[in-house]
Amino acid sequence: MMRTTFLLLAAVCAFAQAPFGLAIHGGAGNVTAARIGPEAEKAYRAGLEKALAAGYAVLEKGGPALDAVEAAVRSMEENPLFNAGVGATLTRDGTHELDAAIMDGRTLKAGAVAGVMHVKSPIGLARLVMERTPHVMLIGEGAEAFARAQGLEPVPNAFFRTPGQWESFRKLKEREKARPTTKDTVGAVALDRHGNLASATSTGGMLDKLPGRVGDAPLIGVGTYADNRTCAVSCTGWGEFFIRTVVAYDISARMAYRGAPLEKAAAAALDAALKLGGEGGLVAMDAAGRVTQPFNTPGMFRGLRMSDGRSSVALFGNP
Numbered sequence: 440m441m442r443t444t445f446l447l448l449a450a451v452c453a454f455a456q457a458p459f460g461l462a463i464h465g466g467a468g469n470v471t472a473a474r475i476g477p478e479a480e481k482a483y484r485a486g487l488e489k490a491l492a493a494g495y496a497v498l499e500k501g502g503p504a505l506d507a508v509e510a511a512v513r514s515m516e517e518n519p520l521f522n523a524g525v526g527a528t529l530t531r532d533g534t535h536e537l538d539a540a541i542m543d544g545r546t547l548k549a550g551a552v553a554g555v556m557h558v559k560s561p562i563g564l565a566r567l568v569m570e571r572t573p574h575v576m577l578i579g580e581g582a583e584a585f586a587r588a589q590g591l592e593p594v595p596n597a598f599f600r601t602p603g604q605w606e607s608f609r610k611l612k613e614r615e616k617a618r619p620t621t622k623d624t625v626g627a628v629a630l631d632r633h634g635n636l637a638s639a640t641s642t643g644g645m646l647d648k649l650p651g652r653v654g655d656a657p658l659i660g661v662g663t664y665a666d667n668r669t670c671a672v673s674c675t676g677w678g679e680f681f682i683r684t685v686v687a688y689d690i691s692a693r694m695a696y697r698g699a700p701l702e703k704a705a706a707a708a709l710d711a712a713l714k715l716g717g718e719g720g721l722v723a724m725d726a727a728g729r730v731t732q733p734f735n736t737p738g739m740f741r742g743l744r745m746s747d748g749r750s751s752v753a754l755f756g757n758p
């Protein structure tokens with residue numbers, strides 16, 4: 440009898456335990472099923488599944504949310520389909536300049552890099568900035584020097600080039616009036632078994648950006664933010680509009696000051712940015728494991744895997 444009661448109690452406790460898991464995005468943009476075709480759709484889905492599996496494996500073992508978001512983002516940096524790491528988009532000069540940021544919701548520690556051109560995993564370098572320097576952000580040459588000092592092997596800038604991105608760049612140059620376009624930035628938010636949140640974002644930025652331009656992704660509180668007391672956020676879209684309304688921190692602040700629930704806070708903050716113009720979306724998670732993935736573009740590559748069984752991968756359609 441006592442044994443049964445104990446087992447029952449243990450089962451109830453396990454069930455009542457806060458869920459853990461992660462949510463990711465692979466960028467918001469003008470993507471529809473017709474535009475990308477079935478082959479690419481399959482490949483994007485597989486890429487998102489792989490990133491989810493990489494992050495979830497960490498969490499399942501009891502690892503920290505910080506490791507999970509880094510693992511998920513690294514997986515997408517290595518995947519040439521996404522605009523981060525290999526497959527990064529091109530600047531107006533035909534070069535690749537990469538931005539990334541990571542944040543720990545438990546300690547509010549953060550690390551970021553911007554404009555790096557020879558670092559294989561910008562998110563890995565952002566993590567090193569967070570853990571091995573007294574700073575939050577390193578840019579350009581200084582960031583490259585720090586990477587070398589940390590023993591990271593530099594790669595040539597062409598390492599990031601893919602035929603697909605080169606084609607987009609070439610086509611854009613043919614057109615009279617180019618407009619910056621968003622493309623396949625990657626990001627992840629996670630909640631671990633210990634109740635800690637983390638967030639990470641990595642990107643090549645906007646196609647045709649001016650060399651030296653920095654987007655929202657590496658800016659703490661804009662494209663990336665995490666605070667255990669509120670939420671973890673990773674944004675994607677036309678960065679300039681996100682910067683002007685400080686989207687990620689706005690979500691956290693709405694939750695902290697107004698007691699707004701995650702979904703409402705995220706929708707309102709995103710709306711404020713998109714009212715100025717531009718386009719985009721985000722993924723966000725709160726400390727109870729609630730997730731929201733709003734966007735105003737025809738599609739946003741996104742996925743979710745939670746310990747309570749919620750699991751999805753989607754590319755198009757309504758948030």
Ligand code: ASP
Pocket residue numbers: 466467522620621622623624642643644645653654655656662674675676677678679
């Ligand atoms: N937000 C990124 C930037 O502005 C681009 C993107 O998400 O596609 O650099």
